[in-house]
Amino acid sequence: MAPRPSVTGFDPKKFAAAGGHPKNDPWARAEAWRYTGPFTRFNRFKGAFPGLGIATVAFAGYLVYEQMFLQEEHGHGEEHH
Template sequence: MHPTRIFRAHHGEKPNLTGFDIKKFAHAAGPPRYDPWERAEAWRYTGLFSRWNRFKGAFPGLGIATVAFIAYLGYEKMFLEEEHHHGDSHGEGHH
C-alpha cells in the first residue's frame, strides 16, 4: 500500500501542506477594528437622514392635522352642540 493512502485513511481530510489554519487566524484576529466603509455610510444616519428626521418625514402634516382636529372638536363642543329633546318621539310615522 502507498504511504499517502495510509495517511488519508487515518485523518479523513486532506493534509494541510502549509500548516496555515484559517480558523485559528480568524480567531486570533478578532473583530475588525476599522471598517473601511464606515465613513462612506456615516451620512445615512446624520443630518436630514437621522432617525428622528426619517420618522418625522414619514407622516407629513400629521402635527398640523392633529392640532386642527383638536381645535375643531373644541369649537364643535362649545358652539355647535345641538339641544337634545328627550320627550319627542323620533319615529312618529313608524310603528
C-alpha cells in the same frame, strides 16, 4: 420569572456577541454618512407625515366648536314620539 431556555439550544444573543465587529472595518468610513447630518434618524422621519400637526390642531378645534355650539338641546330620558 426567568426566561425559558430555547428548545434548540440556540441563543441569538450569544451568536451576535461571538460575531462582533471587525477592528478595522474597511467600509466604516463609507457607511458613516448614512447616520450623520441630514440623514440622522430624527431628520429621516420628521418629514414622514407632513401636515399632521396642523391637521391635529384643526380637528381638535372642530371638536371643541362642535361641543360648544352644535349640540341639540333636548331633554334626556324623555321619550321621542
